[in-house]
Amino acid sequence: MSVLEIKNVKKSFGRHHVLKDISITVNEGEVVSIIGPSGSGKSTLLRCATLLETMDEGTLTYVGKPAAWMEGSEIKYAKNLNEIRNKFGLVFQNYNLFPHFSVIKNLTDAPVSVQKRDKESVYEECKILLRKMGLSDKEDAYPCMLSGGQQQRVSIARALAMKPDILFFDEPTSALDPELTGEVLKVIKQLADEKMTMVIVTHEMSFAKAVSDRVIFMDNGVIVEQGTPEEVFGNATNERTKQFLSNYNK
Amino acid sequence: MDLSTMIIKMSDGFGKTCAIFFLTLLFSLPLGMIVALLRRSRFKPVSTITRFFISVLRGTPLMLQLIAVTYGPYYISVAANKLSEVYNWGVYFDIGVSKNKLVPVVIAFAINYASYFAEIYRSGLESMPVGQYEAAQVLGYSKIQTFMKIILPQVIRRILPSVTNEIVTLVKDTSMAFTVSYQEMFTIGKQIANSQTSFIPFVVAGVFYYIFNAIISFIMEKIEKSMSYYTI
Ligand SMILES: Nc1ncnc2c1ncn2[C@@H]1O[C@H](COP(=O)(O)OP(=O)(O)OP(=O)(O)O)[C@@H](O)[C@H]1O
Ligand SMILES: [Mg+2]
Numbered sequence: 001m002s003v004l005e006i007k008n009v010k011k012s013f014g015r016h017h018v019l020k021d022i023s024i025t026v027n028e029g030e031v032v033s034i035i036g037p038s039g040s041g042k043s044t045l046l047r048c049a050t051l052l053e054t055m056d057e058g059t060l061t062y063v064g065k066p067a068a069w070m071e072g073s074e075i076k077y078a079k080n081l082n083e084i085r086n087k088f089g090l091v092f093q094n095y096n097l098f099p100h101f102s103v104i105k106n107l108t109d110a111p112v113s114v115q116k117r118d119k120e121s122v123y124e125e126c127k128i129l130l131r132k133m134g135l136s137d138k139e140d141a142y143p144c145m146l147s148g149g150q151q152q153r154v155s156i157a158r159a160l161a162m163k164p165d166i167l168f169f170d171e172p173t174s175a176l177d178p179e180l181t182g183e184v185l186k187v188i189k190q191l192a193d194e195k196m197t198m199v200i201v202t203h204e205m206s207f208a209k210a211v212s213d214r215v216i217f218m219d220n221g222v223i224v225e226q227g228t229p230e231e232v233f234g235n236a237t238n239e240r241t242k243q244f245l246s247n248y249n250k
Numbered sequence: 251m252d253l254s255t256m257i258i259k260m261s262d263g264f265g266k267t268c269a270i271f272f273l274t275l276l277f278s279l280p281l282g283m284i285v286a287l288l289r290r291s292r293f294k295p296v297s298t299i300t301r302f303f304i305s306v307l308r309g310t311p312l313m314l315q316l317i318a319v320t321y322g323p324y325y326i327s328v329a330a331n332k333l334s335e336v337y338n339w340g341v342y343f344d345i346g347v348s349k350n351k352l353v354p355v356v357i358a359f360a361i362n363y364a365s366y367f368a369e370i371y372r373s374g375l376e377s378m379p380v381g382q383y384e385a386a387q388v389l390g391y392s393k394i395q396t397f398m399k400i401i402l403p404q405v406i407r408r409i410l411p412s413v414t415n416e417i418v419t420l421v422k423d424t425s426m427a428f429t430v431s432y433q434e435m436f437t438i439g440k441q442i443a444n445s446q447t448s449f450i451p452f453v454v455a456g457v458f459y460y461i462f463n464a465i466i467s468f469i470m471e472k473i474e475k476s477m478s479y480y481t482i
Contacts, residue, residue, distance in 0.1 A: 050388055051387075051388075052384055052387065052388065082390045085387075085388065085389075085390040086390065088388075089388070090388045092381060092384070092385065094381060096379075096381035096382060096384065096385035097385075098382070098385070098400055099404065099480050099481070099482060100403050100404055100407065100480055109399070110389040110390065110391065113391075113395060113399070114389060114390040114391055114392075114395070115390070142479060142480040143480070144480050144481040158389075162389065162390075
C-alpha cells in the first residue's frame with residue numbers, strides 16, 4: 001500500500017499559481033527526493049502535505065486514510081486531522097525545537113501529552129533514539145547549547161519519537177555550515193538504510209543521488225521529470241532539468 | 251507628633267497600600283492576557299473594540315479613572331433618577347458611593363493595569379516565531395496545549411522585564427488612591443503632613459515605597475534568573 005498519495009494538487013497565493021496539478025505517490029520504504037530551483041513550489045508542496053497549508057484542489061491520502069478529497073469542485077478535509085498528523089513527521093530547515101524544553105523533553109512531550117503513550121516506555125525509546133543520533137550525552141541539554149547539526153539531529157529524533165509512517169524534510173541542511181551538513185546527512189542515510197519512508201526536499205544533489213530511490217524535479221509548480229537517480233542525474237530528457245543540473249555539475 | 255507615632259500611623263495605611271498592590275496584580279495579570287487575546291482576535295469588531303478600550307485606558311489619567319469608577323455610578327444614578335422623575339418611569343436608583351472604597355479602587359487599578367499588561371503580552375505574543383506554532387501543529391498539539399505548553403512559557407520569559415517595570419510603577423501608583431480619599435499610606439501621610447505642617451511624612455512615605463520596590467525588584471530578579479536557563 002502507498003504511504004502517501006497526493007493527487008492533482010493545486011495551490012495559489014493570490015493570482016500566483018504555485019502548485020499546478022501535482023501528483024505524487026510514495027510507497028512504503030521508498031525515499032523520494034524533490035529537487036528544483038528556488039520558488040518552484042517545493043516547500044509549498046510539503047506544507048500542503050503536512051497540513052500547514054490548505055490546498056485549493058486535490059486529494060491527500062495517508063496509508064489509505066483520506067486527509068483531503070474533492071466533493072464536486074469543493075475541497076474537503078477530514079474531521080479528525082490529528083489522526084492524520086500521527087502518520088507523518090516533518091523536519092524543518094531551521095529545526096524549530098522548543099527552546100524551553102530540554103532535549104529529552106523535546107522528544108518525549110508530544111508522544112506523552114498528544115499520543116497519550118506510556119511515559120516510561122516513551123522515555124526509554126527516546127533515549128535509544130538519541131543514542132542513534134549520536135546524542136546520548138545531550139539528554140539534559142537545552143537546544144541553545146547545541147550546534148546547528150546537533151539541533152537538527154534532535155529535531156529528526158523528535159519527529160521519529162512520534163513513530164510516523166513517513167518523514168518529510170524541507171532542506172534539512174541548508175541552515176548548516178558545510179562541516180555540520182555531513183553529520184545530519186549521515187543520520188538520514190542511516191534511516192534510508194533502515195527503510196524509513198521519506199520525502200526530502202534538498203539542494204544537496206550528490207546526497208539526493210546517493211540516498212534516493214526516486215528523484216523528482218520540480219519547476220514552476222509542476223513536476224517536470226522524475227525517475228531513478230541514474231535516470232534523472234545520468235540522462236535527463238527534459239531541457240529544463242538538464243539546464244538546472246548543469247548548474248550543479250560545474 | 252513624633253516620628254515613631256507617624257510611622258505607626260502610616261504603617262496602618264501600608265496594609266491598604268499592599269491590598270491595592272496585590273489585588274491589582276491578582277486581577278490585572280490574568281485579565282491582561284484575556285484582553286491581549288481579544289485584541290488579537292481575527293474577528294474584526296472584537297479586536298477594534300478592544301483596541302479602543304485599551305487606548306482610552308492608556309490615554310487618560312489613572313486619577314480620572316479612579317474618580318470615574320468610585321463616584322461615576324452615584325452620579326449616573328442621580329441623573330437617571332432625574333430623568334425618571336421627568337418622564338415618569340416610576341423607577342428609583344439607590345446607588346451611593348460605596349463605603350468600602352477598596353472595591354472601586356481595585357477595579358480602577360485592575361482595568362488600568364490590565365490594559366498595560368495586555369499590550370506587553372501582545373508584543374510578547376507577536377515576537378514568537380511562527381515556526382514554534384508550526385512545529386507544535388505538526389506534532390499534533392491542540393490549540394490550548396500549544397498555547398499553555400509551548401507559547402506561554404516562552405512569552406512570559408520574554409516579557410518579564412517589561413512586567414517588572416509595570417509592577418514597580420504600580421507600587422508607586424498605589425499612592426494615587428488618595429484622589430478618592432482611600433486611607434492608604436500616602437493618603438494618611440498627606441493628612442499628617444497637613445495637620446502637622448511637616449514635610450517628614452512624605453520622607454517616610456518615600457522610604458516605604460523605596461523599600462517595597464527594592465524587595466519587589468529582588469524577587470523579580472530571582473524569577474528572571476530562574477527562567478534564564480535557555481536563550482531565546
Ligand atoms: N505564504 C505565502 N504567501 C504568498 N506567496 C507565497 C507564500 N509562500 C510561498 N509563496 C510563493 O510561492 C512560491 C513558491 O515558494 P516555495 O517556498 O514553495 O518555493 P521553494 O521551491 O521551496 O523554494 P526554495 O528552494 O527557495 O525554498 C514563491 O514564489 C513564493 O514567493
Ligand atoms: Mg523551500
